[in-house]
Amino acid sequence: MGKSLQQMQFTLTGFTQDTGCRVFAYEGTGEDRIRIRFTVRADLALSRKYGIRLQELPLMCLGILERSSLSDEAGGTEPAHAQRALTFTEDAMIRYADDCVAARDAAALKRTSQRRQTPKAVPPPGEFNPYSEIAPPVPLKPYGQGW
Secondary structure, three states: OOOOOOOOEEEEEEEEEEOOEEEEEEEEEOOOOOEEEEEEEEEHHHHHHOOOOHHHHHHHHHHHHHHHHHHHHHHOOOHHHOOOEEEEOHHHHHHHHHHHHHHHHHHHHHHHHHHOOOOOOOOOOOOOOOOOOOOOOOOOOOOOOOO
16 A cells, blocks of 8 residues: 555544543545544643633544654654544643633734724814814704794
8 A cells, every 4th residue: 555645534433532632533544435533632731721621622633643643654654554643732722722812812903903093184284174073063942933
């Protein structure tokens, strides 16, 4: 079996809980259509520590599998001999948390820059400006008069 032109496709098949860790099970299918079982273990206490939501874990573990698959193909390791039990490490969680903080900061900066209003054109002195805050007050007529 040589190098595959197409990367392995992964499908989440389920998960189990194992002493504070969630173990996600995936099935990898290569170009030859042979299915290989993979697992990725994620420590739930660490994910809470770094603000990673439980709903995000399966997709993040899938990313770990895909990166591992690409590096195995680049190194010439065949999928049958590739590492099948992976762990979502604390370093990867820290990188993810830092990326999320940077993305939130960028989004907040974008929102504040969009809220900035362009300055209104100020008419020359002596010209009437209906939007000026120093416009003379309009006298109110008592109720019932001026009909």
